[in-house]
Each structure stands twice: as C-alpha cells, then as structure tokens.
Amino acid sequence: MVEQVRKLLEKRVESAAELENLRQSILGKRDTSRICISVCGGTACRASGAEAVVEAFLDEIERRELQVQVEMKETGCHGFCERGPLVVIEPRKIFYQQVKPEDIPEIIAETVLGGKVVERLLYVDPVSSQRITYEPDVPFYKRQTRTIFGANGTIDPTNIEDYIAVGGYSALSKALTGMKPQEIIDEVKKSGLRGRGGGGFPTGKKWQSCREAEADIKYVICNADEGDPGAYQDRSLLEGNPHSVLEGMVIGAYAIGSHRGYIYVRNEYPLAVRHARIAIEQAMDYGLLGENILGSGFDFNVTINKGGGAFVCGESSALMASLEGKIGEPKAKYVHMSEKGLWDNPSLLNNVKTWANVPLVINKGADWYSKIGTSGSKGTMIFSLVGNINNTGLVEVPMGITLREMIFDIGGGIPNGKKFKAVQTGGPSGGCIPEQFLDTPVDFDELTKLGSMMGSGGMIVMDEDTCMVDVAKYFIEFLKGESCGKCTPCREGINRMSEILSNITQGKGKPEDLEALEDLAAVLNAGALCALGQTAANPVMSTLKYFRDEYIAHIEQKKCPAGVCRDLIQYSIDPEKCQGCLRCLRACPTGAITGEKREAHTLNQGLCIKCGACYDVCKFDAVIRQ
Amino acid sequence: MAKVWIDGETSIEVEDADGVNAVRLTVDDKEIIVSPGQTILEAVQRRNGIGNIPALCHHPAVKPYGACRICTVEVSEDGGSKFKFVAACLYPVKEGLIVKTQTEKIKKLRKGIIELMLARCPNVPKIQELAEEYGVEKPRFVLGDQDCILCGLCVRACQEIMGKSAISLVNRGIYREVAAPFYAYELTEECIGCGDCAFVCPTGAIEMGPDDRPILPKVKIPYAEIEVLMKKEAVTPS
Numbered sequence: 018m019v020e021q022v023r024k025l026l027e028k029r030v031e032s033a034a035e036l037e038n039l040r041q042s043i044l045g046k047r048d049t050s051r052i053c054i055s056v057c058g059g060t061a062c063r064a065s066g067a068e069a070v071v072e073a074f075l076d077e078i079e080r081r082e083l084q085v086q087v088e089m090k091e092t093g094c095h096g097f098c099e100r101g102p103l104v105v106i107e108p109r110k111i112f113y114q115q116v117k118p119e120d121i122p123e124i125i126a127e128t129v130l131g132g133k134v135v136e137r138l139l140y141v142d143p144v145s146s147q148r149i150t151y152e153p154d155v156p157f158y159k160r161q162t163r164t165i166f167g168a169n170g171t172i173d174p175t176n177i178e179d180y181i182a183v184g185g186y187s188a189l190s191k192a193l194t195g196m197k198p199q200e201i202i203d204e205v206k207k208s209g210l211r212g213r214g215g216g217g218f219p220t221g222k223k224w225q226s227c228r229e230a231e232a233d234i235k236y237v238i239c240n241a242d243e244g245d246p247g248a249y250q251d252r253s254l255l256e257g258n259p260h261s262v263l264e265g266m267v268i269g270a271y272a273i274g275s276h277r278g279y280i281y282v283r284n285e286y287p288l289a290v291r292h293a294r295i296a297i298e299q300a301m302d303y304g305l306l307g308e309n310i311l312g313s314g315f316d317f318n319v320t321i322n323k324g325g326g327a328f329v330c331g332e333s334s335a336l337m338a339s340l341e342g343k344i345g346e347p348k349a350k351y352v353h354m355s356e357k358g359l360w361d362n363p364s365l366l367n368n369v370k371t372w373a374n375v376p377l378v379i380n381k382g383a384d385w386y387s388k389i390g391t392s393g394s395k396g397t398m399i400f401s402l403v404g405n406i407n408n409t410g411l412v413e414v415p416m417g418i419t420l421r422e423m424i425f426d427i428g429g430g431i432p433n434g435k436k437f438k439a440v441q442t443g444g445p446s447g448g449c450i451p452e453q454f455l456d457t458p459v460d461f462d463e464l465t466k467l468g469s470m471m472g473s474g475g476m477i478v479m480d481e482d483t484c485m486v487d488v489a490k491y492f493i494e495f496l497k498g499e500s501c502g503k504c505t506p507c508r509e510g511i512n513r514m515s516e517i518l519s520n521i522t523q524g525k526g527k528p529e530d531l532e533a534l535e536d537l538a539a540v541l542n543a544g545a546l547c548a549l550g551q552t553a554a555n556p557v558m559s560t561l562k563y564f565r566d567e568y569i570a571h572i573e574q575k576k577c578p579a580g581v582c583r584d585l586i587q588y589s590i591d592p593e594k595c596q597g598c599l600r601c602l603r604a605c606p607t608g609a610i611t612g613e614k615r616e617a618h619t620l621n622q623g624l625c626i627k628c629g630a631c632y633d634v635c636k637f638d639a640v641i642r643q
Numbered sequence: 644m645a646k647v648w649i650d651g652e653t654s655i656e657v658e659d660a661d662g663v664n665a666v667r668l669t670v671d672d673k674e675i676i677v678s679p680g681q682t683i684l685e686a687v688q689r690r691n692g693i694g695n696i697p698a699l700c701h702h703p704a705v706k707p708y709g710a711c712r713i714c715t716v717e718v719s720e721d722g723g724s725k726f727k728f729v730a731a732c733l734y735p736v737k738e739g740l741i742v743k744t745q746t747e748k749i750k751k752l753r754k755g756i757i758e759l760m761l762a763r764c765p766n767v768p769k770i771q772e773l774a775e776e777y778g779v780e781k782p783r784f785v786l787g788d789q790d791c792i793l794c795g796l797c798v799r800a801c802q803e804i805m806g807k808s809a810i811s812l813v814n815r816g817i818y819r820e821v822a823a824p825f826y827a828y829e830l831t832e833e834c835i836g837c838g839d840c841a842f843v844c845p846t847g848a849i850e851m852g853p854d855d856r857p858i859l860p861k862v863k864i865p866y867a868e869i870e871v872l873m874k875k876e877a878v879t880p881s
Contacts, residue, residue, distance in 0.1 A: 327815070344812070349709050349733040502793065502812075502819030504710050509759035512817045513784045533783050540755035543728045543748070544712045 029304035031312040033190040036181070039303075043182045052087050052129055053107040055171065056116075059094025059253055060288060061410075062101035066117065067091075070102045073118035077125045087129055093169040093257015097157050099409040100140060105152050105170065112152040113138040143407065143429060157408045160427045162389065162397050165373050166413040169257035174292045177299040180260040186305050188376035192268045193313040196379075201272040202228060205375065207383035209395035214240055214331070214368030215443070215472045216548070217394070217461035223365065227355035228273040230363035235275035237266050237317075238359065238366040241282035241289065242336060244328040245444030246495060248475035250399040250411050251369040255282065255289040258373070259296035263319065265372030267306060268379060270317045273365050278319040281336050285326055293321055328445075328499035332547050333358070333366045335501065346501045347547035368473065370399055390416035394460035398474055402428050405435065405480035414459075421455040424478055435480035439563070443472025445492045445499075446552035448559025449485060468559040470552065484581035485564040486571050490518040492556035500549065507550030510541045514557060522582040526572035534561065580642045583627045587643060590631075592617035594639035601631035601640060648673040651692015668740040670694040682707060683731040683742055684714055694744040696731050697753065697773060699845045700794030705803045707732040711760075711794050713753050713773070717743040728752070753777050763787045767846045790848035791860035793819055797840035797849055809833035810840060810859065821849075821859055830856060 030036045056062075056071050071091055078087055095103050100114035106128050113124065113135065120138060127133045139148040140155055149155050152170075172179035180186070192201050206221025227235065239262060243251040255262060266278050280293055297319050300306035308316045322340055329335045330345040337359045339345035358364025374396055378386050387395045394416040400423065403409050407429030414423060420440060424430065431437050439449040442459075448469030450457070457463050461471050479488065493515045502508040514537050517530050538554030545551045561568060570576050577585040590601070590610070595617040602610045602618055609625040612618030620631070632640045647667070648654045657676070666679050670687055671694050677686040684701060687694040700711040714731040719741040726743070743749065754777045761774045762782035767790055774780075795812055798821060802808045809831065811824040823830050836855040848860040 329815075349730060351729065351734050497816060500816040502814070502816045503795075505712050505756050505759055505792070508793070508816060508819065509763055510755075513759065513762070516784060529783070536755055540752060540759070543752050544715055544756055546709055546712065546730070 028302045031304060033194045033311060036186060036190050036311065040181050040184075040187075043178050047182070049108060051108075053090055054087060054124075054129070055090040055092045055105045055107060057093075057095045057101060057103040057105075057170070058091035058174075059098070059101075059169075059256060060249065061094065061098035062103055063288075065101040065115075067102035069118045070104065070116050070121065073121040074125075077121050081125065081130075083125070083129070087125075090173050092172060093174050094253035094411060095152075095170040096161075096163075096166060096253075096411040096413075097155070097408065098411065099407070104138075107171075110152045111150055112140060112155060114140045157410065157412075157427055157429070160422065161413050162415045163413045164377055164389070164397050165261070165370065166254070166257075166399055166411065168261070169253070172258065174257050174259055175295045177260060177296070177303060177305075180258070181303075184380070185260055185376075186264055188379035189264050189267055189305065190311055192379050193271060193311050193315060198228065198272045198274065201268060201379065204383045205272075205378055208378040208386040209383075209390070209393075210371065210374055210378060210386070211394060211461060212368060213370035213374070213398065213473070215446070215470065217471060220367065220371055223353075223355050223367075224269065224272055226353060227363045227365040230356045232363050234277070234360075234362045235273055236359045236362060236364040237270045237273070237275045237278040238336070238340070238364055239266055239278070239280040239282075239369060239372055240331060240333070240336060240366055241280055241286070241293075241369045242324050242331040243283065243286075243369075243473060244326075244331050244499075245473055245475045246492075247403040247477050248401045248444060248473055250401050250474050252286050252289050253411055254369050254373055254399070255280075255286070256292050259289075259293045260300065261373045261376055262293075262369055263296055263300055263306065265367075265375030266319060267310065267317050268375050269365055269367065269372070271315055273363070275365065276316050276318065278317060279340060279359075280319060280321045281324055281330070281340060282321060283326055284323040290321060290323060297321070327501070328495075329501045329547070329549055332549060334547070336366065337364060344501075346503045347549070349546065370474070391458060391460045391463075393462045394471075398459070398471070400474045400476045402476050402478065404441075404476075404478040405431055405483070406478040407432050416460045417458040419456050419458055420450065423459065423476070424455070428478065431478065431480045435482065438479045438481050438483050439485065439488075441469075441477040441479065441488065441492075441556070442475065443470035443555075444475045445495050446470060446549065446555055447472050447475070448555045449479070449488060449563065450559070451563040468555065468562060470555070482579055482581070484522075484577050484579040485560040485567050486518065486522055486577075487579075487581045489557045489560045490515070490522055493518055493553070496549065496553045500553075504544075504546040504550060506540050506544040507546065507553065510537045510545075511550070511553050513537055514554070518557070521568065521571045522577070523584040524571070524575040524582075526568075528572060530572065531561065531565075531568060576643075586627060587622065588620060588625060588627060588629070588632060589622075589641050589643075590618050590620050591639045591641055592619075594637050596637050596639070598636070600634045600636065604630040604634045606630065646674065647676050648690070648693060650690050666736050666738045666740075668736055668738070668742060670742045671744055677736055679736060681736055683716060683718070683729075683734050683736055683740075686736050687731065687742075687744070694742065696744050697776075698732055699769075699792060700796060701732045702796055702800070702843050704843070705796065705799040708795055708799065709733045711756070711792065713756050713760075715749065715752055715756075717746055717749060750777065754779055758782045759784075760792055764789050764792060764846060766790070767792075767848075769846055789860065790846055791821060792846055792848075793821070794845060795821075796843040796845065797821060797857075800839040800843045804839055805835070805837055807833050807835065809835075810857075823859075830859075 102116050104113040104116045127135050202224045210220040211217040324330050327345050330339045332347045333354050335345045335347040397413050397415050399413045439451050441449045464471050497511045497515045500507045538558050541554045570578050580586050597615040607624045609621045644656045646654050665676050696714050698714040709730045716731045717726040719726045723741050757773050757777050758779045760770050762784040764770050765786045813822045840857050841849040841851050850858050852858045
C-alpha cells in the first residue's frame with residue numbers, strides 16, 4: 018500500500034520544469050533505432066482483423082524471443098481504412114497494407130530480422146501502378162496536412178508517456194504557467210478557430226462569453242456524440258489520441274475558470290470510452306488533471322458520460338438535458354449555453370476536434386495557426402471520406418482545399434470506372450453537391466453557399482448509379498427516426514416529407530408534390546426549434562435544386578434514371594445477346610429465370626424481386642434494366 | 644416626449660425617463676412599455692389589440708416550452724435591418740426590440756404548421772378554427788385521426804403544478820405520445836385524479852373518466868410494436 022502510494026506520488030509532475038524533465042527522460046530511455054512494429058488499432062482496422070494481426074505478431078515475437086529487440090505497439094487510426102489492417106515498421110516507416118495473421122512470420126523474418134521489404138504487402142498506387150514502400154510516400158497521405166491527426170499513427174493511446182514524448186501537455190504547461198486566462202482566449206480568438214462540430218461558431222468568442230458570464234460554477238463539455246451516417250472522425254480521435262482532447266479541455270477550463278468537465282460520448286463507441294477513461298486515469302496519476310495541475314493551484318476534473326445514442330443529443334442543449342438526466346430534447350437557445358447551460362450554469366461545449374485543435378493553437382501560436390486555411394475558416398479539418406470512392410478513410414486537409422483534390426487526388430477517384438455524380442457533405446443536415454461545383458474550396462462559408470454545410474466533416478461520394486431521390490429519402494428517413502418529436506414542424510414535417518418521397522420513389526408521385534416539399538422545407542427552416550429540424554430539409558432542397566430532372570423523371574415518366582428505385586425498374590433478358598450460360602439462372606434467388614444451356618433465357622416478371630443479381634453477373638450485357 | 648400604446652386603441656405621451664425598470668419595444672409598429680423579465684408572448688397577450696400571436700402549447704401556469712411553434716414571430720434586435728424567426732413564448736423582451744407578428748412570411752409559416760397539425764388532427768375544433776383563420780382548406784397529406792398535438796401541457800402541468808409526473812412524453816419523433824412513464828400499461832397511483840391535465844389540454848384530447856382518472860389520448864401504436872421499438876433502442880449496459 019505504502020509502496021503504491023509512493024509510486025503514485027513519484028509519477029506526479031509538479032511543475033512545468035518537471036514535465037520537461039520527464040519528457041527528456043522518456044526520450045532518453047527510447048532507442049530510436051530499435052525496430053517498432055505499429056499496428057493500426059482503429060475501429061475500422063479492427064473490423065478488418067487487426068486484433069488477430071496483433072496476436073500473431075506477439076506470438077511470433079515470443080516464439081523467436083525477440084522481445085528485447087522489437088517493440089510492438091497498437092496505435093490509433095492511421096486513416097487509410099480502405100486498406101486495413103495497416104502495419105508500419107518503424108523507424109523506416111515501411112508500410113504494409115491488408116495484412117493477415119499468416120503474413121506475420123514472413124514480415125518478422127524478412128523485414129524485422131532481414132531488413133528486406135515484403136513486396137506483395139506493399140501498397141500499389143492505382144494511378145502509377147508503382148509499389149510504394151514508405152508510409153509518407155503513399156499519395157493518400159502525401160496530400161494531407163496532418164496537424165491534429167498526425168500523432169494518431171505513432172502513439173499508443175493507452176500510454177500517456179507516448180503522448181508526452183511527442184510534446185504532449187506542453188501547451189497545457191505553457192498556458193498554466195506562462196499565460197493569463199484572457200491571453201489564452203485572445204490567442205484562440207486571433208487564431209480564427211471555429212467550432213468543428215457543425216455550426217462553425219468562432220471558438221474564441223464562445224470562450225469569451227463563457228468567461229464573462231458570472232457564476233460560481235462553470236462547466237466544460239466535450240461533445241463526442243458523433244452520429245452522422247458515415248462519419249467517424251471524432252471517434253477515431255478519441256480512440257487514437259484522447260490526451261490531445263483532454264489537454265485542450267484543461268486549457269479551456271483554465272481560460273474560463275471551470276473546475277468540472279464532461280466528455281459526452283456515445284455508448285456505441287466502446288473503444289473511445291475505454292481509451293478516454295484510461296487517459297483520464299493516467300492524466301490524474303501524472304498530476305495533469307485533478308487537483309493542483311502541474312503545481313499551478315488550478316483544479317479540474319473530467320467525468321465521462323455515455324450517451325444512449327440519440328442523434329439529437331449531439332445538439333448542445335439536448336446534450337446538456339441528457340447530462341442532467343432528463344429526456345434529451347433541445348430547448349431554445351435565446352440565451353446562449355455559454356451563459357446558461359448545464360444546470361443553468363455557464364457551460365463551454367466544444368466538439369472533439371475543436372478541443373484537439375486547442376493545444377496546437379497555444380503551442381504554435383495564433384499567427385502560425387491562422388496561416389493554414391482560408392480567410393474565414395482557419396486550420397485543418399478532418400473529413401471522413403466514404404461512399405463510392407477508392408480510398409475510404411479519414412483525411413485531414415487544410416481548409417480551402419477543393420472538393421476535386423479531396424475526392425480525386427486523396428480519395429483516388431471513383432471505383433470501377435464509374436462517373437462521379439455528387440458528394441454529400443455535412444451529414445444528414447448537409448446537402449448534395451454536383452459535379453459543376455467540384456472546384457469549390459471546402460470551408461464553412463463556401464459549402465453553406467451551395468446549400469450544404471461543413472457539419473462535422475462527413476463526406477459521402479456517390480457515383481452515377483446513385484438515385485438522388487433515393488438519397489434524399491434515405492436522409493429524411495434517418496432524421497424521421499432521430500427527430501425528438503418535441504416541435505411540430507420537425508416531427509410532423511419530416512414525416513410528411515418522408516411520405517411524399519416514398520410515394521415518388523414508388524411511382525405514386527404527383528407533380529404538385531415538389532411544391533409541397535418546398536413548402537415543408539420552408540416551414541422546417543423557419544419554424545423548427547433546433548438545428549436538426551432547421552436543416553433537415555437540406556438533403557431534399559439540394560437534390561431538388563441540382564437534380565430536379567430526376568424527381569420529374571420519377572413523377573412524370575415513372576422512371577428511375579439511375580435504376581435504383583425497385584418499383585420503377587424492370588429487368589429483362591435480351592434474347593439476341595443471351596448466350597445461355599446459366600449464370601443469371603443460378604444467381605436468381607427466386608427462380609424467376611428459366612432456360613436451357615446455350616439457349617436464350619427468359620425472366621418471369623411475376624417472380625422477379627428486382628434484386629439485380631442477374632444484372633450483376635451477366636457477362637454479355639444481356640440483362641437489361643429499364 | 645414619445646407616444647406609447649396602452650392597448651390597440653389608446654395611446655399616451657410619455658416623457659423619457661431614465662432609470663425606470665422597464666423596456667420599450669415595438670410590436671407591429673406600435674411602441675409599448677413593459678416590465679422586463681417576460682416573454683414577447685406574455686407582453687403581447689396583456690395588451691388588447693396589439694399584435695396577434697396564436698399559441699397552443701403555452702399556459703401561464705407552467706413554464707414556456709416552445710413545441711407548437713405557431714407563436715413564431717419575426718424580431719429585429721438591430722433596429723430593423725435584420726429580422727429572424729423566434730418563438731414568442733420563449734423569447735425575452737428586450738429594449739429596442741422590433742417585433743412583427745403578422746407579416747406575410749409569418750402567416751405563411753403559421754399556415755404551414757397548422758396544415759401539419761390539421762393533417763394529424765382533422766377533427767379537433769380548435770385546430771379547425773385556426774385553419775380557417777389562416778386559410779388552410781384541406782391538408783395535402785394523408786389525414787390522421789389523432790386528437791393530441793403533443794404540446795406537452797398535460798405532462799408539464801402534472802409535473803410542475805402537482806409535482807407528480809404521473810404521465811410523461813414517451814418515445815421520440817412520430818412515435819412520441821403521452822403515456823404513463825416507461826410505457827406502463829396504465830396510470831399508476833402517482834395519478835391522484837386532479838384533472839389538471841384535462842383542464843390544460845388545448846384540444847380536448849384528455850377527458851376525465853368515470854373513476855375520476857384521466858383517459859389519455861388513444862394509443863395509436865399497438866403494444867407489440869412498442870416492444871420491438873423499445874428493444875431496438877435499448878441501451879446495452881457495459
């Protein structure tokens with residue numbers, strides 16, 4: 018017991034100088050030439066089997082008794098999720114992708130012991146067809162500016178010493194020992210940092226009003242209730258580098274004079290919850306959180322609160338209601354949450370990414386920070402690039418990069434030679450942007466001008482086989498299930514929109530439906546209580562604006578041009594082209610296709626469920642979809 | 644000297660008096676002086692003939708909630724150059740505020756909201772009256788057969804006035820409804836049969852039963868479906 022207490026006390030860092038000493042001693046103990054195998058332990062790589070890869074490495078290291086020579090590390094998300102599980106062999110940064118447990122003995126024998134590269138595990142650039150050996154040379158990473166996300170791939174999120182080794186908590190030490198609270202806020206203001214959760218509200222301004230609000234108790238909240246379909250950047254950040262978020266929160270708390278913080282994270286993110294919890298415990302042990310942080314006399318505690326998964330709880334007032342133990346419903350914010358928030362006390366709520374930006378602003382200074390980005394949007398933004406795209410993953414780019422660069426240079430374009438159709442940004446409240454705007458610089462204001470939004474950084478790419486009415490219906494259905502139901506426009510309006518869109522996709526649409534959709538959108542936009550309802554019509558309005566002809570085709574010709582809406586398409590077999598190969602016949606799950614070998618097949622419409630299996634397998638283009 | 648309005652017809656001249664605990668605002672081009680700390684709706688409802696703000700989820704006995712949204716008005720805080728839509732039942736009066744309660748935009752918005760309400764509750768007289776006032780003839784949507792507009796007045800009265808919470812708003816989105824908390828099959832002994840819920844209900848959706856217990860709005864989802872919903876949304880403990 019005494020020994021344990023002493024150990025705990027030994028870990029505590031009592032001043033800025035001691036933190037620097039600790040950093041030097043961690044770095045001193047590390048042998049930079051020692052081989053380190055780092056396996057991506059992000060959720061996406063785990064889903065592709067990273068845990069088995071880690072096991073296999075550990076077994077092989079043990080079998081060959083390499084524990085001393087080789088270090089093994091499970092890091093946070095590297096970002097290139099399409100190619101997972103990812104393995105990087107340090108210090109040379111040899112990059113292996115889609116690694117399977119059976120590849121491990123070869124990697125150990127060839128690369129770790131032999132110093133040679135296993136060619137077949139290297140990434141092949143689809144453009145140049147060249148094998149790429151080192152991680153930084155992969156085009157996907159080359160075009161990115163990974164200021165927030167960069168450390169994710171090198172540190173073990175469950176080990177605070179890894180974070181301290183890469184300069185972690187130096188911003189906190191700078192802020193606590195060398196800056197007055199107002200100076201911190203001025204620096205954040207000057208940096209031009211805007212909220213990364215969706216609204217893009219100037220962070221410094223929010224901090225200022227929270228600082229000026231008079232109250233004995235103030236709260237700091239980290240919003241990790243990420244819920245947009247296809248978005249997982251907050252999750253990856255909290256999983257891969259939780260200390261950067263914590264460090265930002267402590268700095269924010271010191272700036273506004275708060276001693277109590279919450280991380281509101283979805284229960285569906287178990288790894289993020291676990292890593293955040295470990296990070297809090299370790300930061301407490303090291304005296305970087307809790308009482309008398311870094312010997313400065315400043316106290317700050319953080320508690321994790323797991324959300325039940327309601328999308329609306331990502332809205333600040335609903336989140337706070339949920340934290341209070343009430344039903345997660347938004348309320349009017351005519352008085353800002355920074356003045357009257359959690360339990361009616363001033364509350365500073367920021368998104369995970371916003372908090373992670375704070376240490377960077379403090380460390381490198383507002384002048385450095387504001388050089389990245391556009392005039393109205395500073396810094397970098399992490400996007401999750403998903404959908405019909407070659408390089409699915411998380412990308413961090415400076416604000417102002419064009420959609421084209423993001424989709425074609427970093428994302429590697431559209432798979433299977435298909436044509437780009439639209440990109441949906443900003444989650445369910447965002448809009449679909451068509452090809453003619455691909456050269457638009459991506460920042461808060463430009464996306465809003467196009468009828469979409471930055472949101473939390475979701476980016477869903479769609480190819481020519483996507484039906485835009487179906488896409489609008491998908492998002493409206495999502496919001497219909499996630500509306501809290503408090504206010505009339507949102508509860509009833511979204512439901513009626515869903516009704517109309519269902520009719521249109523089933524061929525029951527009427528010409529006057531489009532006007533009804535526009536009227537409903539206006540009611541939602543002006544009448545709804547919170548941002549969920551106010552922006553709910555964006556997917557419908559943006560597709561109506563840019564793809565109106567598709568709506569009209571559904572309504573007037575009863576046709577789905579992309580061949581997606583099942584009620585509006587029909588499959589048939591062209592007897593001229595059919596070679597009688599039996600492939601479609603075997604693929605058909607309902608036995609709707611009949612025929613003999615080397616004779617043209619026939620399709621019985623009554624049995625066809627329009628699954629498209631025959632269309633996908635036919636090698637002779639004999640199956641017609643119309 | 645300035646002209647201020649007592650009600651729709653009467654105006655008086657007042658001297659500029661500094662240090663008086665009051666705010667001046669303009670409602671539909673008429674300047675009024677009111678005490679601070681109230682909402683636009685409260686201020687306007689106390690002045691006969693000034694402004695026209697309908698409200699369904701508001702009741703002076705309970706805290707404002709902002710659910711029905713038909714009290715939405717346009718306000719400007721910068722002397723009239725920029726207007727925004729706000730719920731009058733929640734927005735506090737402020738010095739120099741300009742409030743418009745009857746612009747074309749507002750009428751169109753209220754018409755839209757009332758159309759949605761009428762589609763949900765086509766047989767409720769109160770909604771029919773509002774529909775007539777705002778020119779909604781027939782909703783363009785499939786008609787429902789509910790009486791409850793989910794304004795939450797009954798739930799708030801039970802909680803705030805009686806301190807009981809015998810009824811609750813359960814589930815979310817279109818599945819939202821007034822029910823016993825946690826979908827208990829019937830009201831528990833928490834309900835003391837005071838009748839407050841039936842009294843405040845703006846649409847008559849709650850009636851008092853023969854045993855002096857309220858009869859809640861008809862449950863539209865069969866219980867089997869509720870069980871499925873609840874299972875789907877259950878939080879897994881960890």
